[in-house]
Amino acid sequence: MSGDADPAAELITIPVALPGRAYDIVVGAGAIDGVARLLSGRSRVVVVSQAAIAAHVPTLLDALAGAGIDAELMLIGDGEADKTLDTVADLVGRFTRSGLLRNDAVVALGGGVVGDTAGFAAAVYHRGVAVVQVPTTLLAMVDSSIGGKTGVNLPEGKNLVGAFHQPIGVFADPAVLATLPAREFDAGLGEVVKYAFLGDTELRATLSSAPDTVVDRDPATLARVVARCAAFKARVVVEDEHETSGVRATLNLGHTLAHALETAGGYDLLHGEAVSIGLVFAARLAAALERISTEAADEQVALISALGLPTAVPRAGRVSGAELIALMRRDKKSDGGLTFVLDGPRGVERVDDPPAHAVERAFAAVGIRA
Ligand SMILES: NC(=O)c1ccc[n+]([C@@H]2O[C@H](COP(=O)([O-])OP(=O)(O)OC[C@H]3O[C@@H](n4cnc5c(N)ncnc54)[C@H](O)[C@@H]3O)[C@@H](O)[C@H]2O)c1
Structure with missing residues (x-):
């Protein structure tokens, strides 16, 4: 893995070394506090989330308030049906009315739907404001929050409108997965096992030796699993950011x-x-x-x-x-x-x-x- 373990902080940091747009993925207990440190000094921050994630909103808002950051919460609808240009239009209108400026930031707190929609709104607002991804589903932690693909659906098909917009940071605390519905967790595991088959032998050994620990959502095991998957995706993204060489396509x-x-x-x-x-x-x-x-x-x-x-x-x-x-x-x-x-x-x-x-x-x- 390209990241370094920091046992004292129980956090694993994985650098995504994209020239000019480098950022870190931080995984582990308390990772969300890092959002406030990254954004300290910004005058205005909008947090985009969903009602189902409400239990985790205070952790983020408290951390931002503790760093003296004025943050506003904006909720969007749930599911693919709300991952639309209408939602993006609504969001950027609300960004404007809240006084969000070019040098401010958007934080996407949620699964892939929030990440893709808020990420795309951030990509087009003022031709691009900073976005921080705080994934709250297993799928978002190991896949959608990393790599800068953002976008929404059209009636004609999924993900047909989008932009590459790399986040300035990704913060994943596996403890938030405790509230994720069982089927959503399992769906994320489908992507996790994919990385094991793509060639991560250590991940494969962890999954094979203790599948129950993973299924039971042990936070320490999940932190290791998420970090390995995130590091794998980060390596592929750095090698083939815009899916031109075929390397990123192997993720399929x-x-x-x-x-x-x-x-x-x-x-x-x-x-x-x-x-x-x-x-x-x-x-x-x-x-x-x-x-x-x-x-x-x-x-x-x-x-x-x-x-x-x-x-x-x-x-x-x-x-x-x-x-x-x-x-x-x-x-x-x-x-x-x-x-x-x-x-x-x-x-x-x-x-x-x-x-x-x-x-x-x-x-x-x-x-x-x-
Ligand atoms: N950008 C990319 O590279 C990329 C990659 C893969 C998938 N995606 C996209 O990701 C989307 C799917 O994302 P998903 O699987 O995360 O689903 P999702 O975002 O719809 O989340 C699933 C459900 O879980 C809820 N939820 C999220 N976190 C929770 C938590 N901690 N506790 C309780 N409930 C929680 C959500 O509100 C939602 O109801 C699709 O739109 C897909 O196209 C994007």
């Missing part, structure tokens, strides 16, 4: 099928649950292509299962393999062919147009009919 392991399942609908799957099924599919496809052994695929599926994550679609037969293939060909990252990110002898890499029989075997393994 498990996502080709996941996106198709989400688009097809009919399964009531959260994103991380779809990713978990997508990871099983990717392992079985890699084995069917003899890129990895059957035993290696079995081990991956066993870990997914030990973490209590889904390994097959909830109800067989809802959507056919043929329909999913058509959706996967339309994926914005596929260039019209059928593109997967798969494990193999050289590690995880892009694989184009695998033979139909291998895809069918992998579909069957996750309960999808041809």
Whole structure:
């Protein structure tokens, strides 16, 4: 990991070394206090959050008040339906009326919906004001708060309008995950296990040796797990910030099928649950292509299962393999062919147009009919 452990403060700091836009990800108990230190001296701060996160708002507002920072709380709606340009228009209007200026800052306290929406509002307000990400879901801690992708949905599709806007800091305290609904926590675990399969052997060992500790949300274990995932994502972002070299695309392991399942609908799957099924599919496809052994695929599926994550679609037969293939060909990252990110002898890499029989075997393994 690129970060340094600081046992006294129980915090792990991971530098994101982007030239000219470097920032730190701080993980651990009490991490949120760091927001006030980072923003001290700013005259005005807006905190964007949601009603469901109310329990964690006072910690942040008290820390800001303690540093003499005048902060205003703005709540937005919950869910994908509120991750819209209307919400952004509403937010930037409220920023203006609250007197937020070019050198002030926005703090996004929430999951990926708050982070993406508040981050995009910060990216466009006055052509860009500083944003601090304070992720409160497991998915946001290990994925969406890091890397600067911000944006909102259109009626025509998800995440179709957005901007790269790196935060000036990310502060993740796993203690806030205690209030996260079980399904949301599990959905975040789907992304966590992805990093283990992307090649983080220490993370994989932690997850395999004590899956119960992770599932039970032990804060110290979660801090280590979150820090490893965050460091992995930070390394990839530094290498390929704007997803041009293909390195950042490897983070899509498990996502080709996941996106198709989400688009097809009919399964009531959260994103991380779809990713978990997508990871099983990717392992079985890699084995069917003899890129990895059957035993290696079995081990991956066993870990997914030990973490209590889904390994097959909830109800067989809802959507056919043929329909999913058509959706996967339309994926914005596929260039019209059928593109997967798969494990193999050289590690995880892009694989184009695998033979139909291998895809069918992998579909069957996750309960999808041809
Ligand atoms: N920008 C990126 O790089 C990136 C990457 C992955 C996903 N995303 C986006 O992230 C979004 C999904 O984010 P998510 O999974 O965090 O979901 P979310 O933000 O919708 O949060 C899930 C639910 O949990 C609630 N919640 C959040 N923290 C809580 C807490 N500590 N206690 C109790 N309730 C809490 C929220 O209010 C919400 O109801 C999607 O819109 C996706 O497109 C973005």
